[in-house]
Amino acid sequence: MGSSGRHDGGGEDAERSHRHPRVRRTDPMGRVTRREVIAAAGAWIGAAGLAAGGVLRPAAGAPGGGGTLVYGLGFDLDDTMDPQVTDFDSTIRVTRNVCEPLVWEPTPGHFAPALAESWDVSPDAKVYTFRLRKGVRFHDGTPFGAEAVKFTMDRVVAPETKAGQSHDQLGPYDHTEIVDDSTVKIVMKDGYAPLLTNLNGYLGIVSPAAVRKMGLADFARHPVGTGPFMVKEWVAKDHITLVRNPAYAWGSSLFKHQGPPYLDQVMFKIIPEGSVRAGTLKTGETQYIDDLDPLEYAGLRNDPRFVVIERGQPGSGFVLLLNVTSKGPIGTLAVRRAIAFAVDREGLNKSVFHGLNKVAWSPLMRPTFGYDPSTERIYSFDPAKARQILDEAGWKAGGDGIRERGGQKLVVDFPIIGRPRDKAMAESVQASLRDVGIDLKVTPLERGAFRALVRQNRYDVNFMWFSYGDPDVLRTIFHSANVEAFNRGRYQVPDVDKMLEEAAATINLNRRAALYSRIQQRVLRDAVVVPLVDTITYNAKRAEIQGDMIDALASYVWLYDVQVKK
């Protein structure tokens, strides 16, 4: 089951993410710390008070009159609402309604106009030319134009901004060139095909006048963009209220209506605990929630009063990265291939994720551009085959069921961060491997100790998870330049490096797809990665809520078209 976040570097937070990963801090299983429960209890009480006050009250006057939508947000914001500064996906779920980007991406690889009416990309993916929509105004009344685009992109790389994830999203940014008031060129240092997909929320355009006038700190509390909603108030750890922008007349052709949004207000309630969040939806205190508690899935699904929204995420799902440089048994191809055949992915999906994710065979999740379905035939769940491979490699069953060769036990070291979900996944893999005679030693560690082990290259296996809109995510986990970052398989193959670089530096889709297909095949044959599950986003809403759309990343929800049908 997927979650609000984007990245899971072996269970780490992306405090030094290599590319684009956005931080995940929630646990997809809805398990929480006591502190979170207390915070959630507070939020719940808050939500109850709100319901008593009358949610969904019809507003006077038209257009609009759509009332208030209360959205249960599964994870709190970091302490900023500045899209270029934040590190949290949850923040963007709010601010993308306020600060619109140049283009939207409704489904992976398909783009729709937002503030740009049209765009061209040079064949080497270095120069992006955008023709901007005219007549657009920021919430503060200042006009939107090429200068605002340049201002936004430049502030990402300006050190004083202390940019968050936006910095990774912008890739090898060089400069922005203003051609005329409604045309800009964004120029990259190297070919960078993922830019369009990365233009989403984190690179939402901000009002230069507002940033200059308010300063960074104030702007972070009250961002100003061109979106259909404007920030009204932010009560820390409780809620954010957005109000309708009555002047909004530049909705994307992606949307079903034009003019201002139907809703008068959107309130994002912060409700971190999964079961509490589902509870507020059932009682009507919220009308839409993200990150549905998996245990609530069946109940809501079968209840006509609710709709469960499911969407597969793009990127790289939960995988095991096998350390090819290990001095232990896992350094050999035979053992790694045996593991690939031995892991019961269906069992893992059932026992850990309640069957709500999808068994994976490729390091790219299915909705990702470049996903190669033929990867599904490379491995299968076949313990007999795994045993045969190990037998042939000279690993013979020992007395305690664990195989040995020349006095060496078939032990594989798997340090993890001691979080419930990671532990459950590790335990599932461990059971599968024991069945074929491999002793997977799972050691739950505190975060610092875990990082130290990884830094010292003292591990055989690592978890990884990256949700990302472009297959370039493979560079993060397989390029030799990232061995000290998220390439935890410590995989260093010049051929693969070259293919990864070439695929990022071209916009020829056929060429890209062919390269990514070869890369997927290659890393699977080298058994440096054992895909476990593709993650799927589950949101839920009350049936009377209509018109919501979820984006290509299966993370952000468009609320502009939302209406409450009585």
Next chain:
Amino acid sequence: MIKSSAAGLRRPWPGRADRSPAREILRRLGRSRSALVGGALLLAIALAVILAPALTPYNPIKTNQRSPLDPPSAAHPMGTDRFGRDILSRILWGGRLSMAVGVVAVGIAACSGVVLGLISGYYGRRTDVVIMRLVDLLLAFPGILLALAIVATLGATLPNLMIAVGISAIPEYVRVARGTVLSLKEREFVLAARVVGCSDQAIIFRHILPNVTAPLTVLATLGIAAAIITGSALSFLGLGIRPPTPEWGNMLAEGREFLRHAWWVAFFPGLAIMLAVLSINLLGDGLRDAFDPRLRP
């Protein structure tokens, strides 16, 4: 001053010299209903846990991942967990660890605590000040926090878990031992021992230590219950026990996620912890009554 002698102290019930103290205590224990119930329950738990290999119908780490979370049934009286493992088997096997943590931790705490307490109380002055300030330092942190810090520092392994729980319980033993020494060291039998030329070591261990046994037995018994809870709490927090090894605390933690959907996963380990702790506490209460001469009928 109370008139006393070494013999008198060892047998604190003058007038019943016909009975040895041990028999007297057993007799009193036998008359205490709570001690009997506690003792019987504890014996049953201990037997079940010790005989786990013979009693359990399933391998506690054998999974059946494709049919997880079976409710209690004839085949699985306590149901199965998320990996399809038999919870009854896991509880019996896990009890071995939980009980071992309790006993070993108390052993560590009592041995080191009593020695420190005796030394501190007997020598007094600077020795006393140094030891007691160290104990105050330990006391300054809540036991569970201290244990957590120790496990986090030493690394989360089972022996370290036992050490951590043990260290966090030391202060009580030091204080009890020290208090007893202070009340005894000026008495005639100690002075007599010194006069006849006993070494400090002999006085401490041969003459004073036996007088600490009674309160210590009570403390240690109750301490086992506390140590089981602390140990379970740490493993609940994910420290100390490596998967797939079952332990009551980590079984409880695993079940927390399913509380409303598969109650049996958390309920039975919780019940096991409760019964074990209850039985030990009942027995401990009975022991305290039996040892305390003031409660003599």
